[in-house]
Amino acid sequence: MMKKAIQIPLKVESLEAALLRLSKNYVKRPRVEQELGKAKAGYFGEKSIDYYLKDFSSNHFHILHDLRLRIANDNFFQIDILINTPNCLLIIEVKNYVGSLYFDGNFKQLIREKNGVEEGMENPIPQVINQQRKLKKWLNINNLPSLPIIPLVVIANPTTIIKASSDYKEALEMVYLADNLPAKILSIQQTFNTRRKIIHDLDSFSDHLINCHEPKKVDILEQLKVPESAILTGVHCPNCSALPMERKKGSWYCPKCLFESKEAHIPSLKHYYLLLGKTITNQKLRNFLHLPSPYTASRILKSMNLKYTGSTKFRQYELHF
Incomplete structure (x- = not known):
């Protein structure tokens, strides 16, 4: 069941508005276009995952997109997709990477090869593990049930090739192409269905998470150092x-x-x-x-x-x- 649907991010809307109101020859226009391309890729990648989640429409699966929760003061964490079940929670970090990906176990590094060029990329594995740790802490702070939290990384682009060194256990267990996600969710469900139900009122639990969501404020002009005077x-x-x-x-x-x-x-x-x-x-x-x-x-x-x-x-x- 879709409890919190994906929406066009404020960052995408802000960057689109900026492009409409910057002159064609403005010096930072290429940077705005680049940032918009990256933001849209992330949005479309996450949105594409809904296709693979459409079969999980029962009341036992609550799907929440883009959840941003406060731990304390200005300490926030954000989750791309959270799936709530009575027995466990699944955190899904979505990446729309293109090319050939190699997860190196020696340095815990993600290396991408694209068009014959290798480059280091942000490794989503420590990112999603950090989200797991923070969500566990948040549940404890808010006196909510403590239950297993399974972190997953999903690569949205179906043409992307994924490889990992044999000693990188987290990569082998956590990283999946999008079309393999349903089978992984079903496997997790079968594992935890045999255990005691921890959340008895899933609606109230999910609603509480949604009510605690705090959208991130976006100031594109400040982020990109574009003066207000440049806006037409x-x-x-x-x-x-x-x-x-x-x-x-x-x-x-x-x-x-x-x-x-x-x-x-x-x-x-x-x-x-x-x-x-x-x-x-x-x-x-x-x-x-x-x-x-x-x-x-x-x-x-x-x-x-x-x-x-x-x-x-x-x-x-x-x-x-």
């Missing part, structure tokens, strides 16, 4: 991607492709939300959408039914998407 303003044309559209008689008009829309400002305000901040004032909205009229800006803000704080002159509106 104006209403973005949803038809041809041109900037800016013009406001005419209650609608937005694109002088490039002649497209008209009454709601074109909504995606542009989402760009503001993703890149510049979660709150906005009448003045900031006018500057961003190229609106000369405070009255028109006020009407747009009121039509969005946003929460706000402060008096009329200094009112801050909370954007929500």
Whole structure:
């Protein structure tokens, strides 16, 4: 049963918004494109695993995507996929690596060969073992049942070749191609089904985990050291991607492709939300959408039914998407 479905990551949305609002010749545009490619690969890799989990739809399997839990203060850990059962938990770390992978037992290192070039890659095995340790600690802190936690690494790309040295026990036991995942889950289920049920109310257990999920805040401009001044303003044309559209008689008009829309400002305000901040004032909205009229800006803000704080002159509106 899918209890927490995968969603397009905030990082992907933020990077896409940045590309729409950076000039074609901006010096850091290639870096943004590179980061977006990596983020999308991770997202599509994780999303593809749902195909292999579709047969585990019973109430005895609760599937949770992208769970981020707090251990203490600013100490968080994140799990790609968590599968809850009454007898055990499965942590799945998904990697969408391409090429030929070799897990070296001597140095606990992952080496990839792609197009004849070897390079060291982040080894997901210590990563998922660390998640296992932190989840065990989190369950203890929250007075939840202590039960076996099985860490797995799944390589999403079906063309990837996986090899491991014979002495790298963790790699041989934990790493699987995606199409082998269902058989591994069934094997684990058979092993633990003979044991005493530890979680009697799986719904409550999974719901508690979901309620404790804290999404990671993403500030793409800060991460990539892109100044706000580099962000192009104006209403973005949803038809041809041109900037800016013009406001005419209650609608937005694109002088490039002649497209008209009454709601074109909504995606542009989402760009503001993703890149510049979660709150906005009448003045900031006018500057961003190229609106000369405070009255028109006020009407747009009121039509969005946003929460706000402060008096009329200094009112801050909370954007929500």
